[in-house]
Amino acid sequence: MKYNDLITYLNCKDIYFELNKMTKELVSFNIGGPADIVIYPTKVEEIIEIVQFLANNKIKYIFLGNGTNTIFPDNGYSGVVISTKKLNSIFICNDSIICLCGANISDCCVFAYHNCLSGIEFAYGIPGSIGGFVYMNASAFNHSASDVVYKTKVLDILSFDVFDIILDEHQYSAKHSIFMNNKNYFIISTELKLRKSNKNDIYIKMQENMSKRKKSQPLDYPSAGSVFKRPQNGYASKLIDDAGLKGKRIGGATVSEKHAGFIVNSNNATFSDVIALVDLIKMDVKNKYGILLEEEIIFIE
Numbered sequence: 001m002k003y004n005d006l007i008t009y010l011n012c013k014d015i016y017f018e019l020n021k022m023t024k025e026l027v028s029f030n031i032g033g034p035a036d037i038v039i040y041p042t043k044v045e046e047i048i049e050i051v052q053f054l055a056n057n058k059i060k061y062i063f064l065g066n067g068t069n070t071i072f073p074d075n076g077y078s079g080v081v082i083s084t085k086k087l088n089s090i091f092i093c094n095d096s097i098i099c100l101c102g103a104n105i106s107d108c109c110v111f112a113y114h115n116c117l118s119g120i121e122f123a124y125g126i127p128g129s130i131g132g133f134v135y136m137n138a139s140a141f142n143h144s145a146s147d148v149v150y151k152t153k154v155l156d157i158l159s160f161d162v163f164d165i166i167l168d169e170h171q172y173s174a175k176h177s178i179f180m181n182n183k184n185y186f187i188i189s190t191e192l193k194l195r196k197s198n199k200n201d202i203y204i205k206m207q208e209n210m211s212k213r214k215k216s217q218p219l220d221y222p223s224a225g226s227v228f229k230r231p232q233n234g235y236a237s238k239l240i241d242d243a244g245l246k247g248k249r250i251g252g253a254t255v256s257e258k259h260a261g262f263i264v265n266s267n268n269a270t271f272s273d274v275i276a277l278v279d280l281i282k283m284d285v286k287n288k289y290g291i292l293l294e295e296e297i298i299f300i301e
């Protein structure tokens, strides 16, 4: 079998993996067929070794955080998925917190709160990992990752060098980072620069943000969050709503009635249902308003 050596290697190193894992179980959209192998490293050294092994053996792979901005095809992924879920430690260092890539964003917010550190309350409730947060320059309530990221430890998967990049080197702009252009970079951990504040004030902000989220987002259906990036002047959700597309359905994929920027998996949607609905939205909005929406969700080929 194609993966015999890899399986022997993982067993020998006692690294947990799953064969033919349904990717729908790895992503929040609940869509996607089997991936050949999903590997769950628990230590940074293991990631480096696994990446070296895969490169030496010319095996195709991708990294996945919490899978809340990603969708896999119905026929799955022919390759290895490296899940960062088990690399989830969070440490404190003066007024900063250092989060390993797989740490849950909300867990980082709660950790900051317990240490009376303010600045990341805006992200409370974003369901991704810190790796995804840094990669996507995740944003909410007029704040973004770029407001709190101080430096990121990176593994170059070609040279296997590990080094830090500072904020400016992240090349942040709206929903954009260096990691989208430079696919050789794996985010190991990131340091978030916060500030001491009153614990009760932090708590109130977090709760306010969470309740705004619950009011405005269709959290009762599987989705991958906002499908499109925000166009220059305005909001994708407003354009989609104005185009009369709220509730528009293809197969099991529906434009949310609650938030037109979300496509929800309302009834066993397939990858092709989502693609068809995305194409229809882009065409309608372009025809009506002359604006070409750009996808934020990552569609794995």
Ligand SMILES: Cc1cc2nc3c(=O)[nH]c(=O)nc-3n(C[C@H](O)[C@H](O)[C@H](O)COP(=O)(O)OP(=O)(O)OC[C@H]3O[C@@H](n4cnc5c(N)ncnc54)[C@H](O)[C@@H]3O)c2cc1C
Pocket: 028, 062, 063, 064, 065, 066, 067, 068, 069, 070, 084, 101, 102, 125, 126, 127, 128, 129, 130, 131, 132, 133, 134, 135, 136, 137, 138, 139, 140, 179, 185, 186, 187, 188, 217, 219, 223, 224, 225, 226, 298
């Ligand atoms: C209900 C809901 C609400 C949401 N609300 C928001 C919101 O308010 N604001 C917002 O910005 N987003 C929101 N999102 C989208 C999503 O949660 C964020 O973009 C989040 O930051 C993605 O993190 P993730 O770990 O799930 O990323 P994934 O989907 O796992 O990965 C996204 C990309 O990052 C790459 N990646 C992940 N980890 C690493 C790593 N360690 N090194 C290198 N590359 C890596 C992956 O390869 C992939 O290309 C929402 C999603 C849902 C489902």
